[in-house]
Structure formats: structure tokens, C-alpha cells
Amino acid sequence: MSEPQKSDPGLYDFQAYRGRPKIEWPEGKTCAVWVAPNLEFYEIDPPANPHRKSWAKPHPDVVGYGHRDHANRVGHWRMAEVMSKHGFPGSVSLSVALCDHIPEVVEDASQRGWEFFSHGIYNTRYSYGMDEAQERAIIEDSIRTVEAATGQRIRGWLAPALTHTPRTLDLIAEYGLDYTCDLYHDDQPTRVKVKSGKLTAIPYSLEVNDHYGFFIYNMSPREYADTLIRQYERLAEEGARSGTVMCIPLHSYLIGQPHRIGPFEEVLKHIAADGRAWIARAGEIVDAFNAQTGEDGR
Numbered sequence: 001m002s003e004p005q006k007s008d009p010g011l012y013d014f015q016a017y018r019g020r021p022k023i024e025w026p027e028g029k030t031c032a033v034w035v036a037p038n039l040e041f042y043e044i045d046p047p048a049n050p051h052r053k054s055w056a057k058p059h060p061d062v063v064g065y066g067h068r069d070h071a072n073r074v075g076h077w078r079m080a081e082v083m084s085k086h087g088f089p090g091s092v093s094l095s096v097a098l099c100d101h102i103p104e105v106v107e108d109a110s111q112r113g114w115e116f117f118s119h120g121i122y123n124t125r126y127s128y129g130m131d132e133a134q135e136r137a138i139i140e141d142s143i144r145t146v147e148a149a150t151g152q153r154i155r156g157w158l159a160p161a162l163t164h165t166p167r168t169l170d171l172i173a174e175y176g177l178d179y180t181c182d183l184y185h186d187d188q189p190t191r192v193k194v195k196s197g198k199l200t201a202i203p204y205s206l207e208v209n210d211h212y213g214f215f216i217y218n219m220s221p222r223e224y225a226d227t228l229i230r231q232y233e234r235l236a237e238e239g240a241r242s243g244t245v246m247c248i249p250l251h252s253y254l255i256g257q258p259h260r261i262g263p264f265e266e267v268l269k270h271i272a273a274d275g276r277a278w279i280a281r282a283g284e285i286v287d288a289f290n291a292q293t294g295e296d297g298r
Helices: 062-085 103-111 132-150 168-174 210-216 221-238 258-274 282-292
Strands: 031-039 091-094 115-118 190-192 199-201 244-250 277-279
Touching: 031 062, 031 103, 031 221, 031 282, 062 103, 062 258, 103 115, 103 132, 115 132, 115 282, 132 168, 168 199, 199 282, 210 221, 210 244, 221 244, 221 258, 258 277
Parallel strands: 031 091, 031 244, 031 277, 091 115
Antiparallel strands: 190 199
16 A cells, blocks of 8 residues: 655745736836856765765766765866856855865955855765754854854855755744745746745756766756756746846766866856846845835745
8 A cells, every 4th residue: 555645844934927917127127037046065985874875976986976076176166267257246155064175265355345145065975864953063063154254144054965954944944044945846936835934945957057067967067058048038028027047056076077167267257248137146135026026034
């Protein structure tokens, strides 16, 4: 006999895309565009989680670790320079351990005026199987460590390696965080139902995430760039009715490779020159949405 299907957790109300109250972005822009560099730290030989392997190969995975270590040695700098050149600030999905292991990367992002939110401590340690005390400790560590390193108090959360517990969203809202990137259900911000505090889901993306583009869909650099432009063009067009959000999630060990950065730079040029994009940080988008809906989520 099969187990009964679990009910919908009721995290948000259903609202059809057509007929919603109009969202307006500053200066009449139709699409809020935010870039989410994942600045991550991977352990070469992490402790095993019984629910998921950290590496496809047995530990220590020198190949996997070295590929990702390119991000902090080379890829970040290449990616960050083209973003700054074309006026795109980052909203950083941060493996908080990076503050201790490679503070130079965090300092560079901070100096560029980028915003930080937590992506857990390590991207090789998962939320699966955590009890409440462990999860609280990670949230508290994230708040404390990022504030010490950058002066910023984090407002947002993207679960480490996209792993969660049933209590994650309630806990981050309890600690005063006001946006989550962990729901992929909409092209506009939405309210999330939590036990205390207020939480907004800002659109993040799997579909135009460079990890999916290169690892899952096996795109060439030019195919990925074309996908980003088509995503933007459609959202900017629809945003004339009610403002939309486009997130470009990046991993610099992927997009920061020499053969990929050129086509990506052309995407940034295209969006910056178009005139319909509000190029913003995640927190700015959340604030604009909250102001229009009559609820200050902070």
C-alpha cells in the first residue's frame, strides 16, 4: 500500500498571473533585474550526510574541488569585473565559511557595493537531517559572521545546496530575515506565510541558472547567453502590464571561464542598453515590492 501524499504546505496563496494588482518599478522600468553570484566554499573531504553525497566521486574529490576552487582564485575576479563594468551590482549567495577561508573574495564583493545573503556555511553541508538547534546555529552563525566581515546584516536566505527542513522559512523569518530565494514558483515577488515576522519570496531561477545551463541543459556559452536575452526580453515585455523580476544566478567557476565570459558580457551590455531594466540588488526589489503592497517586511 502506497503512503498517502503529503498535503500542500500552504506557504503562499494561489494568484493567477493575469489580473494581479500592478507592480511598478522605479522610473517606469518594467523588469527588475538582479544578478546573484554564488560565492561558495566547498570542502575537499566533508563529513558524510546520509541523505546526500557531497561529491559524485569518493572523497577526497580532487577534481571536483579543484574545478570549484577556480571560482575564488580566478573566476570571481573575471565575472565581477564585467559586472561592475556594465553597472550590475551583485546580490551574493554566500557560503559564509568563505569569510574565514578566503576573505579576499568577500572583501572584493563588499568593496564593489554588493549585497550579501546566506547560502549556508559550506556548500558541502546540507540541511537534511538537521534538528532545530543545529539549524538555528547556522542561521545565527551566518548573521554574526557576515556582519563581522562586511558590516551588513543579512536579510535573505538561499539554503545550502538548495536543501531545507520543514522549519527553515519560519526560522529565518523569526530571526528577522525578510526574503527567501528558495521558492521558484513565480516571476514576481510574493508573500510567504510564516509563523512570525514577514517574509517575501523574491524570484530566483533554476531555468536560467548557469549551473542548469551548463550542467543540466548542456548549453554552449552562446546558447546560454541567448537564453538569458530571451528570458529578459519576454519579462520586460510582460512587465509593462505589471513589473516582473529576472534573476541571473551565477557560479564563477562556470561563467568565469575564459570561453564563457565573452557571451555573458554581451548579455549585460544588451540589458543595460535596453532601457526597460531596473538593475537592482535583491533587497531593493523586496523593499519596492513591500512599499507598494503596504507592508514593510523589515
